[in-house]
Amino acid sequence: MSNNSRAIVLFIFMLAIGIATITADNNSDSFHRHPAQIKTGKNWIFKEMPNSLHRHTQKLRGPLEVQITLLGSKPEKPGDTFVLQGTISSDESLGNIDYKWGLPEGVEVVNGSVNGSLLSITGGQPVRLELTLKTLTGDNHRVHFVAGATQGQTRFADATQYNTLIQNLLDESKKELLKSTQEHYQEKTRFKVFH
Amino acid sequence: MTRLLALIIFLFPLVGCKIKDSVATSPDGRISPTFQGPSELSYCSQVTSYSNAITVTGLAYFIRRNPWGDSVTGGLGSASTSGTHPATAHPIRRAEIRVTNSSGQVVQCGETGANGEINLSLPRGNVSYVISVNSRSNNSSYLRASVLNMPERNQVYSLQATVSASASIDIGTITASADGSVLGGAFNILDQFFEANSYLRSQVANFTSAPKVVAYWEPGYNPNAYFGGSSGLSFYLPGYSRLFILGGQDGDLNNSDTDHFDNSVVLHEYGHFLEDALFASDSPGGSHNGNRIIDPRLAWSEGWGNFFQAAVLYGANSTPYYIDTIGNDDGSLTEQIFHTNLETPPMSGGDCYPTSQNSINGDCPRVLGEGNFREFSVTRMLWDMIDSVNDSRFSSSENLDGKFNELWGTLVNTSNGFKDSKFAFRSVGHFHLAHAFNYSSTDMTGVRGVERHRGNTTDYAEYVTATDSCSDFSMTPAGSSDGVVGDTGTLATSDLLRNNDFYHFVSTGSGTITLEYEDANSSGTIADLDLYIYNESARLGVVSDMRGYSQDEPGANPSQTNVETVTSVPAGKHLINVNVYTGGSLGGTANYRLKFNGVKLCPTTLVQ
Numbered sequence: 001m002s003n004n005s006r007a008i009v010l011f012i013f014m015l016a017i018g019i020a021t022i023t024a025d026n027n028s029d030s031f032h033r034h035p036a037q038i039k040t041g042k043n044w045i046f047k048e049m050p051n052s053l054h055r056h057t058q059k060l061r062g063p064l065e066v067q068i069t070l071l072g073s074k075p076e077k078p079g080d081t082f083v084l085q086g087t088i089s090s091d092e093s094l095g096n097i098d099y100k101w102g103l104p105e106g107v108e109v110v111n112g113s114v115n116g117s118l119l120s121i122t123g124g125q126p127v128r129l130e131l132t133l134k135t136l137t138g139d140n141h142r143v144h145f146v147a148g149a150t151q152g153q154t155r156f157a158d159a160t161q162y163n164t165l166i167q168n169l170l171d172e173s174k175k176e177l178l179k180s181t182q183e184h185y186q187e188k189t190r191f192k193v194f195h
Numbered sequence: 196m197t198r199l200l201a202l203i204i205f206l207f208p209l210v211g212c213k214i215k216d217s218v219a220t221s222p223d224g225r226i227s228p229t230f231q232g233p234s235e236l237s238y239c240s241q242v243t244s245y246s247n248a249i250t251v252t253g254l255a256y257f258i259r260r261n262p263w264g265d266s267v268t269g270g271l272g273s274a275s276t277s278g279t280h281p282a283t284a285h286p287i288r289r290a291e292i293r294v295t296n297s298s299g300q301v302v303q304c305g306e307t308g309a310n311g312e313i314n315l316s317l318p319r320g321n322v323s324y325v326i327s328v329n330s331r332s333n334n335s336s337y338l339r340a341s342v343l344n345m346p347e348r349n350q351v352y353s354l355q356a357t358v359s360a361s362a363s364i365d366i367g368t369i370t371a372s373a374d375g376s377v378l379g380g381a382f383n384i385l386d387q388f389f390e391a392n393s394y395l396r397s398q399v400a401n402f403t404s405a406p407k408v409v410a411y412w413e414p415g416y417n418p419n420a421y422f423g424g425s426s427g428l429s430f431y432l433p434g435y436s437r438l439f440i441l442g443g444q445d446g447d448l449n450n451s452d453t454d455h456f457d458n459s460v461v462l463h464e465y466g467h468f469l470e471d472a473l474f475a476s477d478s479p480g481g482s483h484n485g486n487r488i489i490d491p492r493l494a495w496s497e498g499w500g501n502f503f504q505a506a507v508l509y510g511a512n513s514t515p516y517y518i519d520t521i522g523n524d525d526g527s528l529t530e531q532i533f534h535t536n537l538e539t540p541p542m543s544g545g546d547c548y549p550t551s552q553n554s555i556n557g558d559c560p561r562v563l564g565e566g567n568f569r570e571f572s573v574t575r576m577l578w579d580m581i582d583s584v585n586d587s588r589f590s591s592s593e594n595l596d597g598k599f600n601e602l603w604g605t606l607v608n609t610s611n612g613f614k615d616s617k618f619a620f621r622s623v624g625h626f627h628l629a630h631a632f633n634y635s636s637t638d639m640t641g642v643r644g645v646e647r648h649r650g651n652t653t654d655y656a657e658y659v660t661a662t663d664s665c666s667d668f669s670m671t672p673a674g675s676s677d678g679v680v681g682d683t684g685t686l687a688t689s690d691l692l693r694n695n696d697f698y699h700f701v702s703t704g705s706g707t708i709t710l711e712y713e714d715a716n717s718s719g720t721i722a723d724l725d726l727y728i729y730n731e732s733a734r735l736g737v738v739s740d741m742r743g744y745s746q747d748e749p750g751a752n753p754s755q756t757n758v759e760t761v762t763s764v765p766a767g768k769h770l771i772n773v774n775v776y777t778g779g780s781l782g783g784t785a786n787y788r789l790k791f792n793g794v795k796l797c798p799t800t801l802v803q
Contacts, residue, residue: 042725042746045685045778046736055480055732056228056430057467059441059460060497060517060533060570063484065426092486092681102450102528123681144450146521146530152541152557154485155266155534159521160425161444161451170445171425177225178423184227 062156063090063123064097066147075135075164081110082133084162086145088118089126094149097121099129102144106137107164140165224347228411228421228432228439232347235409238333239293239304245318251358253313253366255287255328257382258373260456262518266536270529271456271520274374280524282373286311287354287382288389289337291329296322306334313366320360327353328369330381332389339407340388342381346411346437352381373456374525377414377448380455384410384440387461387507391469394507398599408468410438412455415446427452427521427532429460431467433476438464449526459504459517466503470496474606474614477621479734485535485558487681488568488691490735491622491655498573498623505537505574511583511597514538537574538582561678564654566623566646568692573623577602579642588645595642605630611802618801619699619768620656620733624649625801632802654692656699656770658801659789665797667788669715670696670773672722672781684778686736694775698789700796701768710745710759710773712787719753722775722782726759729770742769746776749785764791771796 067087075082088099100115112131121127135141141164148157163170261272263280272280292305294315305315307328317324330352331341344350354371358364371378388408395402411418418439419428429441440461444451454460470476478496483489505515515537522529540557558571566572580598605626606613612629613621627643627650643650652658673679673693682688689695700708708728714721728742729735743761750757771789775781789796 041748042776042778045776046738055734056432057464057478057480057496057500058482059427059429059454059463059519060483060485060501061426062533063486091484100528100530102522102526104527142445142447142450144447144522144528146528148530150267153266153536153539154557155264155269155531157521157530157532158426159450159452159528159530159532161447163445173223174420174423174425177420180225181227181421181423184230 064158066158066160068162077138086129087126088147092123095120097149099147104141230346232349235349247319248316249319250363251315254368255311256284257371257379258282259383260373269531271523273524289332293327326356338389342384342410344413399603406472412440413442415443429454431464433471450522452521457519462504463500466500494570495622497570501574502577560647564649566648572646576646601634624652655697659698659796660799661791661794662797663795667786671784672775696773698771705765706792707762709790712785714753715784715786717753718783720783721749722785725774727772728761733770
């Protein structure tokens with residue numbers, strides 16, 4: 001096949017792909033089906049609805065949720081102090097919540113309590129607790145925070161972990177994996193359409 | 196012209212472009228929970244005979260950390276088999292054995308015995324062999340399951356010993372520990388699957404083993420990372436026969452939430468696998484706290500999972516619990532994510548009595564039908580079918596002991612059973628309906644009564660057909676004074692029992708679904724009813740799962756008929772949701788009817 005012939009064949013091939021793409025775009029409902037009919041006006045009521053990538057089960061959890069946030073800068077060398085904020089939230093009002101910080105070796109408390117209790121928490125109104133710490137080594141430390149409560153015969157709690165030096169990297173890694181999961185999901189979904 | 200321009204724009208960058216040949220990967224090589232990685236190493240099952248052989252005997256065990264405590268304090272115990280909260284040693288049962296020579300070639304295959312026995316015949320010689328007991332089993336009489344590290348690698352965990360083949364030898368007990376590499380975690384997960392299959396064999400005639408399942412688990416890894424999350428998560432992926440078990444958090448096992456020794460969680464997730472593989476699940480998935488009215492499909496599925504773990508772990512004469520722990524005694528903290536009694540809810544006046552409507556304490560239903568929407572209520576009902584202890588809510592005997600065979604028979608039955616293809620949007624109402632049809636001599640009235648279960652699908656996914664021969668339906672909006680809690684006007688917070696009606700409708704062709712409604716008492720304060728038509732996934736409030744919806748507001752004239760219309764509804768199974776809009780004033784009772792292409796939809800018998 002001459003170079004000219006190859007060029008013509010290549011052009012036709014590209015043209016075919018292009019046309020197919022435009023056609024597919026025109027039929028994009030087959031990729032993303034929209035409701036048969038939409039009337040607007042109350043669409044705000046759809047908010048707060050989760051729309052997970054993959055339908056999957058989730059394990060039983062109580063209404064409590066805890067988080068750790070670093071306030072200020074990371075402790076990068078021995079002797080650096082840093083402040084962690086533990087947040088306790090609940091989707092319902094609860095009484096008698098106890099909490100505890102788990103500190104590894106190489107970290108000591110400068111200010112704040114490593115455990116305590118709250119008389120109550122109001123649903124939707126998080127409680128924030130601060131703990132000032134000092135690193136003795138400058139290494140990455142895993143700090144833990146847990147909060148729990150008992151109602152009648154049921155105990156429930158939530159726990160979280162914070163890495164003093166590498167938390168940002170870990171969070172970025174999770175974002176990358178989420179992106180990867182999304183890409184893989186989209187490719188599989190698209191694959192299904194052509195079958 | 197626009198299309199030509201689009202074509203040119205499309206073609207131009209193709210010159211010299213490289214087609215993407217791989218998907219993105221995270222730094223640790225993970226891609227997606229559904230990723231099809233390399234094939235699992237072929238199962239070692241071919242036993243070879245040697246004329247000049249030695250015999251290797253021994254035992255394979257694993258160490259399990261144990262939960263301790265009660266509803267006030269507790270956690271997960273030590274990795275040591277002595278001390279305050281000691282670990283325990285257990286045989287590795289029916290697991291693959293693979294023996295390799297120094298070149299990695301397989302010289303023998305086998306399987307551990309019922310008590311973890313190793314008994315192998317190897318060619319005699321002045322050489323060494325590596326005996327690997329692997330975290331998988333492929334014995335159709337006992338168990339078909341693999342515990343692997345991740346879908347992207349599909350590698351098995353191995354407990355290994357090296358032997359010299361110069362003479363027969365007893366290698367004693369080789370043990371997978373509960374600390375260090377935590378190999379015991381992998382074998383504990385496998386052993387829980389073994390227990391589940393043993394339980395089913397003991398209860399169900401002709402049951403041998405469930406189909407193969409794969410559990411993905413890695414020490415220190417939280418599978419929630421696949422979804423960008425950081426809270427500890429174990430989950431089952433429907434349609435893939437894959438469980439993901441929580442191994443820790445960012446490399447930590449001793450102070451974080453882990454599930455490899457939380458047998459309640461492992462068996463609960465295996466229960467989800469069973470419903471997916473052997474009967475049916477229509478659960479939309481999602482979070483659940485055990486403290487509120489939830490989608491009844493989710494309540495059924497989670498209630499089943501809670502029940503199944505209890506059935507396997509606790510005897511019919513025992514009090515069943517669900518226990519999930521954080522950290523362990525070897526770390527700086529340990530706690531309980533969840534610890535609850537599954538048999539007896541908090542009581543007052545002989546009734547399940549919550550401290551508040553959404554109390555986690557018992558997940559108590561207050562009105563008839565509400566139990567169908569609460570997962571622990573579903574759990575207690577199922578437990579009452581099999582236990583031999585009458586809880587204090589029953590003034591007389593439950594008359595329901597040891598009915599697991601009926602329960603299972605109801606679930607796997609494809610003809611008027613839970614698995615019947617006529618069924619859709621399955622919840623406990625479907626279970627009651629199918630059980631009553633297939634086991635009519637068993638009286639479930641008492642058990643349903645204490646849990647306020649509706650014994651049919653009246654409150655959720657009632658089957659309707661276009662017969663034009665029924666009275667109108669009625670909807671009376673409910674607010675906080677009627678026991679509704681947490682309703683902010685969104686679909687996510689709408690009371691699914693009181694302010695919603697759901698119907699299961701199958702259309703053989705496309706058409707229009709109409710909701711017509713009138714003020715029932717001409718008060719001029721009619722409820723604002725909206726119409727949502729969902730597909731079979733029917734994640735409530737998720738627009739992409741809707742075939743269409745209509746949200747017009749009712750007119751001011753009390754005598755007028757208000758109409759909501761969704762056109763171009765395709766053929767298929769639909770979940771029709773009539774929802775009270777609670778973002779404004781509630782209004783009064785409305786009488787309504789649903790029509791498909793002008794013909795009224797009426798309740799029809801699903802089992803017959």
